[in-house]
Amino acid sequence: MLAMNYRGPHRVRIDRKPTPEILHPEDAIVRVTRSCICGSDLHLYNGLVPDTRVGMTFGHEFTGVVEEVGAGVHTIKRGDHVLVPFNIACGRCAFCREELYGNCHESNPQATAVGGIFGYSHTAGGYDGGQAEYVRVPYADVGPTVIPDWMDLDDAVLLTDVVPTGYQAAEMGGIQPGDTVVVFGAGPVGIMAARCAWLFGAARVIVIDREEYRLAFAAQYCPAETYNFESLKDPVVFLKQTTVIGADVCIDAVGADAAGSRMQTILGRKLLLEGGAVTALHWAINSVKKGGIVSIVGVYGPIGALVPIGNVVNKGITIRANQASVKRLLPRLIEHVQNGVLNPKALITHRIPLEHVSDAYRIFSSKLDECIKPVLVPPSARS
């Protein structure tokens, strides 16, 4: 089969790899119909996540048709068209039973801190991902969800990660009616988080980024006030001035690849001595009001990082963070798509053949051609 093949930082290609097989009674094999490149894939692409091995296939946002199921699979069957949450979750460990499906204890032997994630390095379990024609899906009775007949495939693929992650970012913010919410990052997740902030009753939503075309999109889509941090002398001072006492809630939707601080860039992105450049988180902690809430969905590596933890203590800030619990959120989010409350597919700017995966990564990584969200389409889904 065709599959994306990681060759090292900033180098990926399409190759032929063996088609995956059932390795466990609860596995399914899915023929991929849509597969996104996620902003967090760029952390892998840029070489920021430890134990990212050459030869691996990335991709944790995908839909597909079930081709084969193991003997222990009962809720989905061959021919079902499913969306597959990025979390690999057993559904029965203590964490899954608490609906923390991103923290499963039975899917990632390499690290206890995170559950298994498709195509996200060996630090997240060593699974090949969905930027391929076929993918092995463990615990197929738990994660995969049959796509409703009425749902557009482009909406479905964004329900595997972007929408739940953006929604959970707002949810973890504990947003109360009347709150001012600042979202750092106008990538797909940041845009979705800003949109969802309104659903929880926010009165003012501000988005900070440096890409003008993304800010313009966020201004219309969310809708939100948008500011380019490169035009601000100091984003933290500006935000404190415009919110008077600081934001009620700050959301970090950037993660390890943040720009905006030379020191963080050198330590976190060049020397890899931090779990990424934590500039956005730094700004979030310093921009939120005393007693406010910082919600983190930006992805960082497992190594420590330089954040102003003293300010967290002195300001009495609550930090809430996690990988999105996709399965928990899906029923509500499917309702929101059906009712027109959320329109995920509007984020998709590029539909690119899987065979052109090298160019797709470059376009997304370098923000070429005003790219917001690229989707890879395998040959079988184009005919």
Added chain:
Amino acid sequence: MQNTEDTGTRVNGRGVDADPKNDPTYPIRHRLPAEEARSGWVRPAQQAVDVEVLRSIEYPEMTAVFGTSTPPAGLSGMIRRAAFAYSESSYLHWLPLVLADRINVVEGILDDLRRGRLPNGFAEAGGKAQWRYNRRRLIGGTLVRAALAAVLIAYVRGRVKGNCAADSQPNDQDGG
């Protein structure tokens, strides 16, 4: 761009998930009684371990399922095995893994060559997309890299010439 007064009212679904009980505590929605959470669970069937899988020492046993992509191999594999002797809380776990990743890139190139394949760095880095959408930067970057390479080559050649010239000078001590 400042919010206009009606910005929020234009949002379909505004406030539909407002929840005064969504207080900041912990992202657990369905909390188990403590004793139940720690009493274990009926484990899923164990996936057969027929490739080498490195396991965090923080896990007492292998998780029921795991990925089988790219088992550790070569020098990078040796470093990865050594890294897994340390916990996830240790830099001696993570920094060697970063080192192994970089060595693995060289191993990947050598592996390609061994299979008779010359890696196409330009294509793998999305050069066609750069050429189409960001030509000026691609050309600029290429020129800068070429200039740096030329300087490096000139420097090395200068050093070699200098050493040769020094070797051909008569040695006073030997000659005296």
